[in-house]
Amino acid sequence: MIKVPTPKMRWWEKIYLFEIVRGLCVTMGHLIRNIFVQKNIYTHQWPEEPKPLFPRLKARHRLTRRDDGTPKCTACYCCQTVCPAYCIHIVAEESPDGFVEKRPKQFEIDILRCVFCGYCVEACPEDAIRMDTGDAVIVSNHREDFILDLKFLLNGKGTEWRRSRRFEDHTIARPPATFGE
Amino acid sequence: MPDGLVTLIKACCVLAFQMILVVVLIWFERKGAAYIQDRTGPNRAEIFGIRLAGLVHPVADVLKLVFKEEITPPHVRKFYFRLAPIVSLMVALLPLAVIPFADILPGDGGGFSFQTLNLNVGILYILAVSSFGVFGIIFAGWGSNNKYSMLGGMRASAQMISYELAMGLSIVGVLMVYGTLELNEMVRYQGGLLWGFLPRWGIFVQPIAAILFMTAAFAESNRNPFDLPEGESEIVGFHVEYSSMKFACFFVGEYGHIVVVSSIFTALFLGGWQIPWLPTPVLRENAGFATAALLLFGVVGGVVFAGLFGKWRGRLHELYTDRRKNEGQVWMICAAAIAVICAVILLAGFWRGLSPQGSLITAAVVQIICFMAKVVLVSFFFIWVRWTLPRFRYDQLMSLGWKNLVPLAIFNILITGFILLGVG
Ligand code: SF4
Ligand code: SF4
Numbered sequence: 100m101i102k103v104p105t106p107k108m109r110w111w112e113k114i115y116l117f118e119i120v121r122g123l124c125v126t127m128g129h130l131i132r133n134i135f136v137q138k139n140i141y142t143h144q145w146p147e148e149p150k151p152l153f154p155r156l157k158a159r160h161r162l163t164r165r166d167d168g169t170p171k172c173t174a175c176y177c178c179q180t181v182c183p184a185y186c187i188h189i190v191a192e193e194s195p196d197g198f199v200e201k202r203p204k205q206f207e208i209d210i211l212r213c214v215f216c217g218y219c220v221e222a223c224p225e226d227a228i229r230m231d232t233g234d235a236v237i238v239s240n241h242r243e244d245f246i247l248d249l250k251f252l253l254n255g256k257g258t259e260w261r262r263s264r265r266f267e268d269h270t271i272a273r274p275p276a277t278f279g280e
Numbered sequence: 281m282p283d284g285l286v287t288l289i290k291a292c293c294v295l296a297f298q299m300i301l302v303v304v305l306i307w308f309e310r311k312g313a314a315y316i317q318d319r320t321g322p323n324r325a326e327i328f329g330i331r332l333a334g335l336v337h338p339v340a341d342v343l344k345l346v347f348k349e350e351i352t353p354p355h356v357r358k359f360y361f362r363l364a365p366i367v368s369l370m371v372a373l374l375p376l377a378v379i380p381f382a383d384i385l386p387g388d389g390g391g392f393s394f395q396t397l398n399l400n401v402g403i404l405y406i407l408a409v410s411s412f413g414v415f416g417i418i419f420a421g422w423g424s425n426n427k428y429s430m431l432g433g434m435r436a437s438a439q440m441i442s443y444e445l446a447m448g449l450s451i452v453g454v455l456m457v458y459g460t461l462e463l464n465e466m467v468r469y470q471g472g473l474l475w476g477f478l479p480r481w482g483i484f485v486q487p488i489a490a491i492l493f494m495t496a497a498f499a500e501s502n503r504n505p506f507d508l509p510e511g512e513s514e515i516v517g518f519h520v521e522y523s524s525m526k527f528a529c530f531f532v533g534e535y536g537h538i539v540v541v542s543s544i545f546t547a548l549f550l551g552g553w554q555i556p557w558l559p560t561p562v563l564r565e566n567a568g569f570a571t572a573a574l575l576l577f578g579v580v581g582g583v584v585f586a587g588l589f590g591k592w593r594g595r596l597h598e599l600y601t602d603r604r605k606n607e608g609q610v611w612m613i614c615a616a617a618i619a620v621i622c623a624v625i626l627l628a629g630f631w632r633g634l635s636p637q638g639s640l641i642t643a644a645v646v647q648i649i650c651f652m653a654k655v656v657l658v659s660f661f662f663i664w665v666r667w668t669l670p671r672f673r674y675d676q677l678m679s680l681g682w683k684n685l686v687p688l689a690i691f692n693i694l695i696t697g698f699i700l701l702g703v704g
Contacts, residue, residue, distance in 0.1 A: 130664075140320055
């Protein structure tokens with residue numbers, strides 16, 4: 100057992116009043132300084148002053164494509180298996196191009212369940228899934244909008260919210276389908 | 281006017297003062313806490329772009345609480361559950377009735393006093409009413425029928441009872457010096473000078489009592505460092521089960537209690553409505569000059585603030601694109617208008633020829649302003665302390681109350697007795 104020695108208090112510390120006055124002076128100093136000089140205030144006025152995000156931030160997922168536009172994903176289920184939140188749901192189908200065996204028919208991420216751990220990105224052998232969209236704030240009025248499907252994951256641009264200034268505009272807009280059909 | 285009507289009007293004025301001060305205190309609490317912790321604090325709620333530096337937030341709060349759903353859980357003891365907020369609020373509102381806001385205006389039938397209730401045992405009345413505060417908390421804890429509320433209520437009542445004793449004993453010393461139980465008489469006594477230069481305020485006559493009373497007052501109004509009953513961050517208080525306006529009653533009660541305690545402290549120790557080195561007769565003779573000084577103050581303040589707001593206006597225009605950017609302009613115009621009005625009245629010079637009646641009323645107004653300023657300052661002290669000190673542990677609280685404050689208060693009574701005997 101480690102005994103941490105308690106420092107002995109001097110008599111003026113034991114009376115407690117002088118120390119209280121000292122503490123009060125400290126807080127009053129901050130108060131007065133912050134009323135007149137605002138530059139020491141840490142608060143970030145968020146929507147008015149957009150805050151730059153860290154480039155390696157684990158944000159909303161996207162699926163990458165090959166040069167010919169087909170998804171890199173080979174529906175190997177590695178990400179679905181490793182996902183601790185069980186939020187990836189993949190349905191595979193046979194790939195017609197003869198180059199790879201399978202491709203995803205359905206690829207859904209329930210972003211409400213996702214814990215943004217990034218394991219899926221690490222597990223992927225094909226570099227098919229990434230979390231580099233910078234889409235940190237995902238807002239919608241409907242639960243269904245948070246289940247990101249294959250089309251959105253392939254095409255969603257990301258960072259839409261940073262361009263708009265109003266909260267109402269931050270709902271995820273589903274882009275028109277360009278893949279598959 | 282019939283006496284009852286006058287009393288009613290006075291009561292309404294006092295109530296309005298208290299409620300307005302409660303709103304201001306909530307604002308102090310938020311904004312002061314924010315600035316003390318290097319944050320900005322509330323600055324979003326607005327009415328037509330006017331944000332009053334966050335003063336609109338309490339209004340938003342009230343609206344929210346009024347329109348919130350009122351939930352009475354099925355397991356509560358309904359009678360006590362409903363009684364508790366009423367008791368808490370009443371206890372916070374009643375004591376202000378005997379606080380004198382200014383000196384008695386001479387006239388027939390004892391003159392016009394600025395107290396709602398002219399009791400000759402004012403201080404006893406205050407002690408009696410404020411000891412009812414325990415009931416509000418006990419009822420809330422017991423009525424909620426929930427072990428955490430119950431524990432919170434028990435802790436709160438134990439604390440309040442312990443500190444009530446220290447508070448009562450600390451007042452005894454003051455009473456011995458003043459020799460009266462009537463609050464207006466006490467304030468009158470504090471008008472003189474001590475050793476020729478110090479105003480004879482309670483805080484200089486009875487410094488130990490002042491400190492003890494302040495400490496006990498913190499505990500009585502459940503404020504940090506004695507806010508164990510509530511303990512927002514770690515324990516559950518006695519009002520967990522309350523929602524909507526019932527919760528608001530406790531909330532307003534807490535801040536109302538601060539106003540009450542500050543008023544009592546001001547009346548007992550800070551000379552009440554007394555302006556230092558300016559006793560009532562002198563003030564009444566020179567009421568004109570006092571008004572002139574006030575007006576001059578208004579002019580200077582208005583000009584300074586107009587300048588400050590003007591500078592701020594530029595920054596707002598940089599920051600915002602919506603209607604919030606106009607706020608600086610509005611305040612600049614207001615400050616400038618106040619300055620101009622004060623200057624016009626000052627230059628018109630009507631204050632030179634005040635009638636005797638007018639000078640009496642002017643003196644009373646100046647005293648009321650002085651009293652209110654003191655109360656606001658003391659209330660601010662409560663907020664200031666909350667954001668400075670950490671909370672006590674429960675055993676520390678009890679040992680401070682029983683082992684330090686009570687013996688000190690008794691010691692103070694003894695010393696006061698000896699000195700009074702010696703002085704004669
Ligand atoms: S980030 Fe983690 S929780 Fe989210 S989908 Fe990938 S593995 Fe699952
Ligand atoms: S995203 Fe990667 S890990 Fe997941 S199924 Fe496709 S290829 Fe496999």
